[in-house]
Amino acid sequence: MPERHPPLEAIGNSIGELTAAIAARGEPPPVDRWNPEHCGHSGMRIARDGTWYHEGSPINRPAMVRLFATVLRRESDGSHVLVTPAEKLTIDVEATAFRATQMTTSGDGDQRRIGLTLDSGDGLVIGPDHPLSVIETDAGPSPRVAVRFGLEAELARPLYYELAEIALAEGHNPAGVWSDGMFFGLSA
Missing domain, CATH: 2.30.270.10 (duf1285 protein)
Incomplete structure (x- = not known):
């Protein structure tokens, strides 16, 4: 299945082209309004260099990482979670998401x-x-x-x-x- 939103590129594009591409994507999922019960830890980690890991192994599919990124948010206590309408799982973040x-x-x-x-x-x-x-x-x-x-x-x-x-x-x-x-x- 093709990605719904391929990655955006700044290099080679004007600021106008970039802002048009951003607008064409629409709003991200409303993870700020989803508040299910906390279900545990996802077994995932985002390393300081931006590499995503699951149970110690790097996630090698960039499209999968981009999908997980759409349901990521930071809680008021500074922790990070992956959230859907049905579940909320902690994810470790070494520096920034x-x-x-x-x-x-x-x-x-x-x-x-x-x-x-x-x-x-x-x-x-x-x-x-x-x-x-x-x-x-x-x-x-x-x-x-x-x-x-x-x-x-x-x-x-x-x-x-x-x-x-x-x-x-x-x-x-x-x-x-x-x-x-x-x-x-x-x-x-």
Whole structure:
């Protein structure tokens, strides 16, 4: 069976093309409104590098990972769960649920828009609905963007460096970037 939503690509696409592709997907499943009883642990883990595991073995089918990603949410206590209308299972997440792996931009200064695609195949535009932050972790600064339902995506280092280059070129003090009408600092 073909995938209903193949992964989005930022590379080679304009911000307009990316936002049109995001809009064409429609809304994700309403996992924020599903509240079944907790059923236990899924036996799954998302490693720091974004690899999904089930009972210690990597899940090698990207389409399967993308499907699981659609029913993932973060609880108010910081834990992550896979949820359907009938069941809720805990999943271990070592850092963030997703990784931002590709970027496209348009405009300059406060007119800039920054689009990202994620390892889950989804896309977003950094802005009011998807704010960018940098938090300090044991592994050093971690640039992150809010995705949905409390989930975050950590930016791949090359994307963070590209944002830093933009901030330096535009001379922002403190260092940061504009996207979709909002300014986001690039330090923890």
